[in-house]
Structures are given as structure tokens and as C-alpha cells.
Amino acid sequence: MNDDLNKSRRNFIKKASLAAGITLAAGAIGIEKFLSAKSVPKKKTLVLTPDGKVYQANCGELKEFNPPPVSNLEARKGIPNKKFVMVIDEAKCDGCKACTEACQSMHFIESDREWIKVFKMQDSESTSPYFFPKPCFHCDNPPCTKVCPVNATFKRQDGIVLIDNERCIGCRSCMVACPYSTRFFNWSHPKADQIAETGNMQYSPELSLPRRMGTVEKCDFCPDMIRKGLLPACVSGCAMDAIYFGDQNEDAVTNASGVTVKFSQLLEDNAGYRHLEDLGTEPRVYYLPPKNRKYPKPDMNASGKELNQTEMKMGDMRMSE
Amino acid sequence: MKSIIINRYFLKKLGFTIAVSSILFNISTAQITEKRTTTIQLSFYKKANISKTIVGTVKAKNEEGKFLPAINAKVNFYLVNNNAQTFLKAAYTNKAGKANIILPENLPLDTGHCFTIAAKIENDKVFEDAVEELRYKEANLELKLAPYDTSRIAKAVLKTIGKNGEVIPVQDVEIKFYVKRLFGFMPAAEDYTLATDENGEASFTYPKDIMGDTAGILTVVARIDDNELFGNMEYQAVTAWGTVLLKEKEPFPRALWEPYAPLPLIITIAVLFGGVWFTYLIIFYSLYKIKKEKSDEQIEFEAIIKQ
Amino acid sequence: MINEKYDLKKEIEIVREDCLRPTRRWGRSTQIWIGCLLIMIGWGIYCYIHQLRQGLGVTAMRNYVSWGLYISTFVFFIGISHSGTLVSAILRITKQEWRRPITRSAELLTFVSLLFGGIMPIIDLGRPDRLVNLVIFGRVQSPLMWDIISICTYFVGSSVFLFLPMIPDIALCRDRLTVCETRFDKFRKWLYTKMAIGWKGTKTQWHLLEKSMTIMTIIIIPVAVSVHTVVSYIFAMTLRPGWDSTVFGPYFVAGALYSGSAGVILGMAAFRKLYHLEKYITKRHFDLMGRIVLALTLIYAYLNLNEYWIPAYKMATSEGHLLEDLFYGSYSKLFWTLQFGTVLLPILILSIPKGRTVLMISITCIIIVIGAWVKRYVIVVPTLLHPFMPIQEVPKDWSTYFPNWVEFSITGACLAGIFLVITLFSKLFPMMAIWEVEEGLLIEHDRQLAIDIRLKREASERVINIEKLNGEKVSTEVEPIKPTVITS
Structure with a gap:
């Protein structure tokens, strides 16, 4: 189900059916209805469904669909009747940082910052350490959007918190307001290779690219991917299947292997929790405690060697909660 | 069945990686001049009795003897019928080493009402020749x-x-x-x-x-x-077997974290600062009156003019 | 019987001369001073252009410490701006006669520090070119927007508050400037004429002015309190340890008043020395202001206790990490120096009468002002270095902060700007409210008159009584009391 597409297929799809895509929910139902009705299509075309599958469909049945990036107004509203939610299973995370890598290359993130960062956590001296991948929590009571003076960062109806870097004035109020250090500031111009790769992209808050000096950026839950029915980069990039993503309204979350489970059941069975619940920010990211771990626990004394210019601050290792 | 990823990740990873890696790879293999051992796995997906897809997964041995997905390998697909092979289509593997084709609708079946598809890697510069067949019943x-x-x-x-x-x-x-x-x-x-x-x-x-x-x-x-x-x-x-999802009555309520502020907040700020600015206006009016004030001599002078 | 030797008109003339004298002469030292300030400002502008072109990355700020010296300075300058309100408005409302020679400099300090305090966040913006978004897309839920509204309101208010009592003085300047030979004099004449808004000193004008003054005096106090309260809200409205405090509003207001009134004393001392106003700004003024600063320092110390002792008693996890760092960690030296050196020490110095000499008070106030500035830094930076998530595997410069040359240059330029505006102002306008001092003289004169009359009546009554008793005539001459300029 999660096969990628080869080059020729991509070109073909691009030419033949990009314009003949379908709107996310209504379109999908339309297709299903058409298929179940078993009418014999006369003029067929290939279509891409929201979950990334290809159908042959009758041209007459299809609705026009604007390919991303969506307009600024649409990006601010979000997808109706969806509440996106992420579940991260600490028992499955082995700290390999594949999620971070997938995210970095997807969003062309510069090496000094990580939109999803894998922390080594230890709540107290006697408790067991564990790996803690941390994206943006897309809180339902977001401290960041509260303090934005120009509505450059905003909460959408599907729960996602985004940044409009064409409006951001760079006051960094949101950065100091975020208790999870999720936001990053573009202190300088993007690097030349980055400009070469992303400079010509058409900006949308859903794309977060091209990035601009003097504005804030953060994990965006890959809304452009979601619109295509695809999982965010970190979720599909997780080799351990530790990250689940889905729609809370559907009560289902899916991981990289395509295993879809009932969201409420998953939390119930594994005693799911949210990080720093007492702050009252109501995160949309849930965690499953590291019980019955299959992988070795993190070595809290090892310093990070992955980045050359890095340093771990051991004094801050102990965490609240 | 196959899924399609048309996204930035894909564009970058596929577009750039394929371009770069194939160049690098060609250079390195040109030096070695030894083709890599290659295997193909085939699967068949039939969906809604209409769409039939063949997915070929190609893996190649690297220098350490591990089989890894072969990227950008050309796979030729043939329809096999009584030892006669009809060329269907060629496809290139993606970064996961997968090549897909959609089968024609009216696939001729053999006497057992089956069809046989062969996938071949032939005369590839990097990968050794490899063949794999599958046979499924309609x-x-x-x-x-x-x-x-x-x-x-x-x-x-x-x-x-x-x-x-x-x-x-x-x-x-x-x-x-x-x-x-x-x-x-x-x-x-x-x-x-x-x-x-x-x-x-x-x-x-x-x-x-x-x-x-x-x-x-x-x-x-x-x-x-x-x-x-x-x-x-x-x-x-x-x-319609699902539980009905209740629509949010107000997806964008007046709230502290939303674009529109709660009314009590607006009223409080407006009253407090409106009051101050109204007072300022009174002061500005006084200043205006000071400016317009005539001196005693002027009043006298005007009185004389009037008389 | 009034003292014949005391000539009220002459005294008033002396006051006017003393006040107007600095506006007539632009000495060599003034020119050098202005030149130095301009060089500093020029260098600051160059650094700012550099920052605009290369981004805020040229500063030492990084993702953890995303607010640094600029925001600390912003809070400090806004704090200093509270001086004008305190000294001027509160002393006016309580009808403190001794306020008269010092109100002008206090109000000016408010005006100037607000002007440059307001610039600081704009310097700190990543995209100052999008400032107009604040008007187009402004959200009133944002504490930053409250700051903008409140600071603008305070700025307009304090400008009016500065300008109102200046009108009669500007009119005096206008009337006294009769010879306009140089181009500069012509400019001054034009400026005075425009700014005096046709002041002729009629009864109606005086009435209007006094009414406006009364209104402004009352309204400016809540506005000033609101300003520093909402400045604290940009911190207190977050969940960050060290900032997430309900006492932050009053804590900032108290800190502002404490540093602001110390700033006023420094201004007083400077003008007293430079413009030879020892006759007007006397030791008594310093003594009284010293008592006020003492009271405010005590209030500030009390709030400090609340701010640190309450969380320190509980040592809640994240708050505890921050406090550990402040009490015995990397910021402990700075923290305890501030607590002992700039809070406890001033209390000790100012509470003994010998500590309230002009020199001692001035030194104390310098300590307080610098201490207040550093304290803002200690409020802003350590909290940012103690986020809820641990700091792991980040570039080295993210986990530390010390302002670099760009930040120091630009902040220095703003400080130079404050000095420049004050210098230019004092070279154009009288630094004491002449008419208010005159009014003080008149009141004092009247008081002396009243005393004279009372003494005379009492004496004559005594004479009558004595005459009644003795049947003898007694001399009614009373030893006259010479009125001083201002009670000192």
C-alpha cells in the first residue's frame, strides 16, 4: 500500500490526471459510489485518491481539484471536520532519528534545527530513561497563537497550528511563549543551496517554504501531504512504526507500515498520556509510555556526536513531569 | 496496489537522489566494471475488479553482500502465453526499488484462465540480468x-x-x-x-x-x-453504517488563541483606552481654545472697530 | 509691613535669567558632547543597517535566548519613563511645593526614555518592514498589542504632560528672543512662536491651562501604571518558569518607579551642576527625593522577596531548575550582586541621614539605575535558558548568551539618543518650569505677607492690651522676616 511511484508513473500522472484529482472527502465518496454502482465507464482516466491509490474512473464523475499549494485563506481555515492527532510510542522508539531525517529533507531544514527532535529523557534519577521524539504539539490551547500580535501564527479548524511567514513580523513572542521550544527563528538569510532548491516554490503556509529571513518556522504536520492523503514525513519515515498519525474524528491513527488502529483503543490499551499535561496547553500529540521496550534504553551519559558543533547540557537533563 | 507520492519529499529525494546517485553510481561501477547481483519480486494487486497492477520489487547486492533496493533500474514487463512473450511496458524502480505497471484491461488468459507476467532486467549497465514470473488466476x-x-x-x-x-x-x-x-x-x-x-x-x-x-x-x-x-x-x-460526526458549531470561536478576540476583552480595552483618549481630546480642545484666545488689547481693539 | 529690601520683581527676574541662560550659549563643551553622541548614534545606525541586511543572526541571540539585550533595554527604558509620572503627577496631586524646580526634568526623562524605549522592540523585530501588519492584522489578544496601545497612549499623554506647563515658558522664550541675527536664532524664534500656540497669558488661557494640567495629572497616573503592567505581561502571560508569576505586574511597576525616580535624581544632579541651579535644586530636594527612592526601594525589595522566596520555598521542578541557576548556578554572582548591591545597599545608604547628601544619593542612584538595567537582563535571559524541554544537541552558541558588539552598539546608540534629545531640549527650552517656580515665589511671598500681617495684628493687639494695662504707648515695629526663594 505504501509503495512509492516510479518516475515514469509520476510524469504520466502529472500529465494525465493532476487536474482530474478529487476533493478529499466528497470526491472519495463520489468515487466509491461510482465504483459500487458498477456502471461501465466510457471515457476513463487515472485518478489519485486521498489515500494515494490509483483508480481508473469515468471522466464525467470527477470534480475539478486545485492542486496544492492552496490559497492563504484556505490554508488558514484548514480541512473541515478533521482533527489531526499524533501518537508516539516510546516503547517502540529506538532513538534512530529517522523521523528527524525524513522531516529535515522534506522541509529542507537547515542542520542546526530539528522540527522533530528526539530527546533523551529521564524524569528523575531512579526512573528509566527513554527516547522522546518531539514535534510541534499543535496544542488546542496554544500559547503561541495567543500572543501573536498580527495573526501570523494561527490555529486551524483541523487542529493544526501554522505560521504565515509572509505576515510574520519576527517579534518572537511565540517562541518565548511556547513551553516546548518548538519554534525556530530564521536569524539569517537561507543558505545559497537552500535558495536554489526552494527559491522558486510558490509560498503557502501549508508548505512553510521558501523560508524567509526574520520569520519563525516550526513543525507543520505536513498539511500539504495530508491534503494528498499521505502521512507526514516523520510518520512515514519512522522505521520502527513508533509514530501514528490520523484523524481524531475518525478515531483512527496510521503508522508507517500502514497499520491503522483505533485511536481511543490505542490510548486505552497503552495508558497514553500527553507531555506536561498540567500546563493546560492541550497538545494534539499523545505519547505511549515506554513499557516492555524492545530496544535498549538511551545512554544518558553519552554526549551527542551526531552534530559536530553540538554540546549537551547535562544540567538540564532532568525533566519535569 | 500502489500508492503515489507526489510531494516535495519525493521530488527532492527521487529527483535529486536519483540524478545524483545514478551519476555517482555509474562512475563507481565504471571503475569496478562488475554488475551487481539482482533479484526481482513480483506482486499482483487487483482492485474493484477493474484496476490490475503489477509491482516489481528489485533488490541488488552491494559491496558488503547486502541486498538493498535497486534504484532507477529499468524493468521490462512481458505477458507470457504458451512460451510466447509479448512486451507490455517498461518501468524504472523508485527509491524503494519498486517498479509498477498497470495491466491492460482485456488481458488475454491462457487455457487455465490464468495470466503470466514476467519481469526482466535486461542489459542494464549496473544491474545483472534477472527474471521473475508470476501466474495468477482471474x-x-x-x-x-x-x-x-x-x-x-x-x-x-x-x-x-x-x-x-x-x-x-x-x-x-x-x-x-x-x-x-x-x-x-x-x-x-x-x-x-x-x-x-x-x-x-x-x-x-x-x-x-x-x-x-x-x-x-x-x-x-x-x-x-x-x-x-x-x-x-x-x-x-x-x-452509512458509521456514527454520525457532529459538526463543530463554531470552528473559529472568539477566543484568545483565535484571530477574533472575545468581546469582553475588546470592550475592556476599548473602554479603558477609549476613556483615556477621550480625555486627551478634551485637552487638545483646550489647547485649541488657548490658541484661539484673543489678548485683552485685541478685544479692546475689536470693540473700538465695532463702535 | 512688608520687607522693603525684598523685591519680588527682581527675584522673579533672577529666576528667569537663571533658567534662560543655558539656552543662549552653546559652549565648546556642549558641541563636543553633541559631537560624541552623534558619532555613537552614527555607529549605531551603521550597525542597525548591518543587522537589517544580514538579519538578527549578527546578534548573539539564538533560538533559546530569542530575546536578549534589546528587550531587556526596552523594559529598562520603559521603567525609567515612570519617573516623570511619579515626581511630577504624584507630587502635583499632593501639592508638594518643593516639586516646582524638578518637574520639568522628570517629565522630559519620561518623554525621552519612552521615545527610545518604544524604538527598542522595533530594533528587535526580524521584519521591521512589516510593521504596518500591526495595524492591518492587529490582534488585541496579544500582550504585545497591549504594549503598543498602552505605550502609544502613555507617549501621547506624557508629551502633552510635558508640553502643557511649557507653554508659558516657551512664550517667555519667544518674547525674550528679540534680536534674531543668525539663522539659528530665526529658527528658534519660529519654533518658539509655533510652540507657544499664541500664549498671551490672559486669564482664560491660564484658566484653561490649569484645568488641563489638573486633568492630565490625574489621567497620566493610571496610564503609567498600565504601561509597565502590560510590559510585564509580555513575560507573565507565558508559561515559562520565572515569568509565570502573578506578582509580575506590580513587581515591574515597583521596579520601574524605583529605577525611574533614581533616574530623576541623576537628571537633577546633572542639571544642577551643569546649569548652576544649586540655588533652586537644593540639598533639601535631594534629601526628599532620597526618601522617596528609599521608600520605593523598600517596596521593590518586598516584591523581590515575593518573586523569589515563594517559588524557592516550593522548588517546583522547572521553576526549581531556574532558581538553582540563579541562586548558586551560572547567574548566582550576578543575581546576588544585584540583590545586595542594588537593593540592600541603597536601602542602607539612604536610610541614614548622612547617606542622603547630594553626592551619596547621586552615587546610590547610579548604582540603582545600572542595577535595574542588569536586573531586566537577569529577568529575561536565564528564563529563556531554562525551557521545559532539556537543551540537547544544539549548536554551542544556542545554550549561552552574552550580547555581542552589534547589540551593545545599537543599545549604546539609543542611550546616546536619549542624552542627545535631553541635551538639545535643555539647550532650547528652560529646564525648570519658570512660571511654576515664580508661582512658588508668589505663594511664598503671600505667605510671608500673611505672616507679617498676623504678627502685626498680634503685636498691635498686644500693644492695646499693654496700653490697657499700663496706659502707655508701645512701639509697633515688628522685625520683618526675609523670605527665602524657596524653602530649603
């Missing part, structure tokens, strides 16, 4: 739902073609029942697998507590995975 999987059904029974029917060309049911094939969700298929219940009976039928009762959309509509799915005879088959149907 079959139809269908999911039948009774209209206005409140019992939530979905009946999957699997049929194939008999020796004499008649349609016959298939018994003892495991069919899995799912509910379609945004990013994948969710097992409809804990025990979601049923085998077909002598009529080729499997009836599954969907549980009540599955979330549907705002009209309670959801898509139910019947699937056969990796069957020896038929490969992978899938059939979807739409029904």
Missing part, C-alpha cells in the same frame, strides 16, 4: 451490502472461472474486512478475518461504534492478501 471479489441495512452485514463474494468457462465460487479463501480511514485501512473488529464458504461468500457484521463522516457515511473494504491463486484483491463499498 477472479472477482465483490462486497455486497443490503440497501438500508441496519444489521451491518457485509457479504464478500469471491468467484472465478471454472474449467468450462463457467463462473464458480471459491471456497476457503481468507477475506479481511476493514474500514477505510484517511491514511489506511483499519481492521473492522478484533477478529476481522473470515473464510469463504461453499458459495464463495463470507458475511461479516460490522460493529456499531465506527466513526463515519458528518452523514455517518464510511467506506468498508474487503481484501484478500497474498493468495496463492489470486494474488491481492480488494473491493470497497460505501455505506
Whole structure:
């Protein structure tokens, strides 16, 4: 189900059916209805469904669909009747940082910052350490959007918190307001290779690219991917299947292997929790405690060697909660 | 079945990586001049009895002897019929080492009502030649739902073609029942697998507590995975068996974190600072009056003029 | 009987001369001073252009410490701006006669520090070119927006508050500037004429002015309190340890008043020395202001206790990490120096009468002002270095902060700007409210008159009584009391 597409297929799809895509929910139902009705299509075309599958469909049945990036107004509203939610299973995370890598290359993130960062956590001296991948929590009571003076960062109806870097004035109020250090500031111009790769992209808050000096950026839950029915980069990039993503309204979350489970059941069975619940920010990211771990626990004394210019601050290792 | 990723990640990873890695690879292999040992795996996906896809997974041995996905390998697909091979199409593998083709609709079947597809890597600069074949029987999987059904029974029917060309049911094939969700298929219940009976039928009762959309509509799915005879088959149907999702009355309420502020906050700020600015206006008016004030001499002078 | 030797008109003339004298002469030292300030400002502008072109990355700020010296300075300058309100408005409302020679400099300090305090966040913006978005897309839920509204309101208010009592003085300047030979004099004449808004000193004008003054005096106090309260809200409205405090509003207001009134004393001392106003700004003024600063320092110390002792008693996890760092960690030296050196020490010095000499008070106030500035830094930076998530595997410069040359240059330029505006102002306008001092003289004169009359009546009554008793005539001459300029 999660096969990628080869080059020729991509070109073909691009030419033949990009314009003949379908709107996310209504379109999908339309297709299903058409298929179940078993009418014999006369003029067929290939279509891409929201979950990334290809159908042959009758041209007459299809609705026009604007390919991303969506307009600024649409990006601010979000997808109706969806509440996106992420579940991260600490028992499955082995700290390999594949999620971070997938995210970095997807969003062309510069090496000094990580939109999803894998922390080594230890709540107290006697408790067991564990790996803690941390994206943006897309809180339902977001401290960041509260303090934005120009509505450059905003909460959408599907729960996602985004940044409009064409409006951001760079006051960094949101950065100091975020208790999870999720936001990053573009202190300088993007690097030349980055400009070469992303400079010509058409900006949308859903794309977060091209990035601009003097504005804030953060994990965006890959809304452009979601619109295509695809999982965010970190979720599909997780080799351990530790990250689940889905729609809370559907009560289902899916991981990289395509295993879809009932969201409420998953939390119930594994005693799911949210990080720093007492702050009252109501995160949309849930965690499953590291019980019955299959992988070795993190070595809290090892310093990070992955980045050359890095340093771990051991004094801050102990965490609240 | 195959999924399509047209996204930035893909564009970058595929576009750039393929370009770069193939160049690098060509250089390195030119030095070695030894082709890599290559294997192909084939799978067949049939969906809604219309779309038939062949996915070829190509792996190649690296220098350490590990088999890794072969990127950008050209795979030729042939239809094999009585030792006669008809070229169908060629496809290149992606970064996961997968090459896909969609089979033509009216695929000629052999005497056993089967079709055989061969995938070959031929004369590739990097990869050794490799061949793999698959043979599957033509079959139809269908999911039948009774209209206005409140019992939530979905009946999957699997049929194939008999020796004499008649349609016959298939018994003892495991069919899995799912509910379609945004990013994948969710097992409809804990025990979601049923085998077909002598009529080729499997009836599954969907549980009540599955979330549907705002009209309670959801898509139910019947699937056969990796069957020896038929490969992978899938059939979807739409029904209103889901729990109705209550629409948010106000997706963008007046709130501290939303674009529009709560009214009490606006009123408080407006009253407090409006009051101050109103006072300022009084002061500005006084200043205006000071400016317009005539001196005693002027008043006297004007009085004289009037007289 | 009034003292014949005391000539009220002459005294008033002396006051006017003393006040107007600095506006007539632009000495060599003034020119050098202005030149130095301009060089500093020029260098600051160059650095700012550099920052605009290369981004805020040229500063030492990084993702953890995303607010640094600029925001600390912003809070400090806004704090200093509270001086004008306190000294001027509160002393006016309580009808403190001794306020008269010092109100002008206090109000000016408010005006100037607000002007440059307001610039600081704009310097700190990543995209100052999008400032107009604040008007187009402004959200009133944002504490930053409250700051903008409140600071603008305070700025307009304090400008009016500065300008109102200046009108009669500007009119005096206008009337006294009769010879306009140089181009500069012509400019001054034009400026005075425009700014005096046709002041002729009629009864109606005086009435209007006094009414406006009364209104402004009352309204400016809540506005000033609101300003520093909402400045604290940009911190207190977050969940960050060290900032997430309900006492932050009053804590900032108290800190502002404490540093602001110390700033006023420094201004007083400077003008007293430079413009030879020892006759007007006397030791008594310093003594009284010293008592006020003492009171405010005590209030500030009390709030400090609340701010640190309450969380320190509980040592809640995240708050505890921050406090550990402040009490015995990397910021402990700075923290305890501030607590002992700039809070406890001033209390000790100012509470003994010998500590309230002009020199001692001035030194104390310098300590207080610098201490207040550093304290803002200690409020802003350590909290940012103690986020809820641990700091792991980040570039080295993210986990530390010390302002670099760009930040120091630009902040220095703003400080130079404050000095420049004050210098230019004092070279154009009288630094004491002449008419208010005159009014003080008149009141004092009247008081002396009243005393004279009373003494005379009492004496004559005594004479009558004595005459009644003795039947003798007694001399009615009373030893006259010479009125001083201002009670000192």
C-alpha cells in the first residue's frame, strides 16, 4: 500500500490526471459510489485518491481539484471536520532519528534545527530513561497563537497550528511563549543551496517554504501531504512504526507500515498520556509510555556526536513531569 | 496496489537522489566494471475488479553482500502465453526499488484462465540480468451490502472461472474486512478475518461504534492478501453504517488563541483606552481654545472697530 | 509691613535669567558632547543597517535566548519613563511645593526614555518592514498589542504632560528672543512662536491651562501604571518558569518607579551642576527625593522577596531548575550582586541621614539605575535558558548568551539618543518650569505677607492690651522676616 511511484508513473500522472484529482472527502465518496454502482465507464482516466491509490474512473464523475499549494485563506481555515492527532510510542522508539531525517529533507531544514527532535529523557534519577521524539504539539490551547500580535501564527479548524511567514513580523513572542521550544527563528538569510532548491516554490503556509529571513518556522504536520492523503514525513519515515498519525474524528491513527488502529483503543490499551499535561496547553500529540521496550534504553551519559558543533547540557537533563 | 507520492519529499529525494546517485553510481561501477547481483519480486494487486497492477520489487547486492533496493533500474514487463512473450511496458524502480505497471484491461488468459507476467532486467549497465514470473488466476471479489441495512452485514463474494468457462465460487479463501480511514485501512473488529464458504461468500457484521463522516457515511473494504491463486484483491463499498460526526458549531470561536478576540476583552480595552483618549481630546480642545484666545488689547481693539 | 529690601520683581527676574541662560550659549563643551553622541548614534545606525541586511543572526541571540539585550533595554527604558509620572503627577496631586524646580526634568526623562524605549522592540523585530501588519492584522489578544496601545497612549499623554506647563515658558522664550541675527536664532524664534500656540497669558488661557494640567495629572497616573503592567505581561502571560508569576505586574511597576525616580535624581544632579541651579535644586530636594527612592526601594525589595522566596520555598521542578541557576548556578554572582548591591545597599545608604547628601544619593542612584538595567537582563535571559524541554544537541552558541558588539552598539546608540534629545531640549527650552517656580515665589511671598500681617495684628493687639494695662504707648515695629526663594 505504501509503495512509492516510479518516475515514469509520476510524469504520466502529472500529465494525465493532476487536474482530474478529487476533493478529499466528497470526491472519495463520489468515487466509491461510482465504483459500487458498477456502471461501465466510457471515457476513463487515472485518478489519485486521498489515500494515494490509483483508480481508473469515468471522466464525467470527477470534480475539478486545485492542486496544492492552496490559497492563504484556505490554508488558514484548514480541512473541515478533521482533527489531526499524533501518537508516539516510546516503547517502540529506538532513538534512530529517522523521523528527524525524513522531516529535515522534506522541509529542507537547515542542520542546526530539528522540527522533530528526539530527546533523551529521564524524569528523575531512579526512573528509566527513554527516547522522546518531539514535534510541534499543535496544542488546542496554544500559547503561541495567543500572543501573536498580527495573526501570523494561527490555529486551524483541523487542529493544526501554522505560521504565515509572509505576515510574520519576527517579534518572537511565540517562541518565548511556547513551553516546548518548538519554534525556530530564521536569524539569517537561507543558505545559497537552500535558495536554489526552494527559491522558486510558490509560498503557502501549508508548505512553510521558501523560508524567509526574520520569520519563525516550526513543525507543520505536513498539511500539504495530508491534503494528498499521505502521512507526514516523520510518520512515514519512522522505521520502527513508533509514530501514528490520523484523524481524531475518525478515531483512527496510521503508522508507517500502514497499520491503522483505533485511536481511543490505542490510548486505552497503552495508558497514553500527553507531555506536561498540567500546563493546560492541550497538545494534539499523545505519547505511549515506554513499557516492555524492545530496544535498549538511551545512554544518558553519552554526549551527542551526531552534530559536530553540538554540546549537551547535562544540567538540564532532568525533566519535569 | 500502489500508492503515489507526489510531494516535495519525493521530488527532492527521487529527483535529486536519483540524478545524483545514478551519476555517482555509474562512475563507481565504471571503475569496478562488475554488475551487481539482482533479484526481482513480483506482486499482483487487483482492485474493484477493474484496476490490475503489477509491482516489481528489485533488490541488488552491494559491496558488503547486502541486498538493498535497486534504484532507477529499468524493468521490462512481458505477458507470457504458451512460451510466447509479448512486451507490455517498461518501468524504472523508485527509491524503494519498486517498479509498477498497470495491466491492460482485456488481458488475454491462457487455457487455465490464468495470466503470466514476467519481469526482466535486461542489459542494464549496473544491474545483472534477472527474471521473475508470476501466474495468477482471474477472479472477482465483490462486497455486497443490503440497501438500508441496519444489521451491518457485509457479504464478500469471491468467484472465478471454472474449467468450462463457467463462473464458480471459491471456497476457503481468507477475506479481511476493514474500514477505510484517511491514511489506511483499519481492521473492522478484533477478529476481522473470515473464510469463504461453499458459495464463495463470507458475511461479516460490522460493529456499531465506527466513526463515519458528518452523514455517518464510511467506506468498508474487503481484501484478500497474498493468495496463492489470486494474488491481492480488494473491493470497497460505501455505506452509512458509521456514527454520525457532529459538526463543530463554531470552528473559529472568539477566543484568545483565535484571530477574533472575545468581546469582553475588546470592550475592556476599548473602554479603558477609549476613556483615556477621550480625555486627551478634551485637552487638545483646550489647547485649541488657548490658541484661539484673543489678548485683552485685541478685544479692546475689536470693540473700538465695532463702535 | 512688608520687607522693603525684598523685591519680588527682581527675584522673579533672577529666576528667569537663571533658567534662560543655558539656552543662549552653546559652549565648546556642549558641541563636543553633541559631537560624541552623534558619532555613537552614527555607529549605531551603521550597525542597525548591518543587522537589517544580514538579519538578527549578527546578534548573539539564538533560538533559546530569542530575546536578549534589546528587550531587556526596552523594559529598562520603559521603567525609567515612570519617573516623570511619579515626581511630577504624584507630587502635583499632593501639592508638594518643593516639586516646582524638578518637574520639568522628570517629565522630559519620561518623554525621552519612552521615545527610545518604544524604538527598542522595533530594533528587535526580524521584519521591521512589516510593521504596518500591526495595524492591518492587529490582534488585541496579544500582550504585545497591549504594549503598543498602552505605550502609544502613555507617549501621547506624557508629551502633552510635558508640553502643557511649557507653554508659558516657551512664550517667555519667544518674547525674550528679540534680536534674531543668525539663522539659528530665526529658527528658534519660529519654533518658539509655533510652540507657544499664541500664549498671551490672559486669564482664560491660564484658566484653561490649569484645568488641563489638573486633568492630565490625574489621567497620566493610571496610564503609567498600565504601561509597565502590560510590559510585564509580555513575560507573565507565558508559561515559562520565572515569568509565570502573578506578582509580575506590580513587581515591574515597583521596579520601574524605583529605577525611574533614581533616574530623576541623576537628571537633577546633572542639571544642577551643569546649569548652576544649586540655588533652586537644593540639598533639601535631594534629601526628599532620597526618601522617596528609599521608600520605593523598600517596596521593590518586598516584591523581590515575593518573586523569589515563594517559588524557592516550593522548588517546583522547572521553576526549581531556574532558581538553582540563579541562586548558586551560572547567574548566582550576578543575581546576588544585584540583590545586595542594588537593593540592600541603597536601602542602607539612604536610610541614614548622612547617606542622603547630594553626592551619596547621586552615587546610590547610579548604582540603582545600572542595577535595574542588569536586573531586566537577569529577568529575561536565564528564563529563556531554562525551557521545559532539556537543551540537547544544539549548536554551542544556542545554550549561552552574552550580547555581542552589534547589540551593545545599537543599545549604546539609543542611550546616546536619549542624552542627545535631553541635551538639545535643555539647550532650547528652560529646564525648570519658570512660571511654576515664580508661582512658588508668589505663594511664598503671600505667605510671608500673611505672616507679617498676623504678627502685626498680634503685636498691635498686644500693644492695646499693654496700653490697657499700663496706659502707655508701645512701639509697633515688628522685625520683618526675609523670605527665602524657596524653602530649603
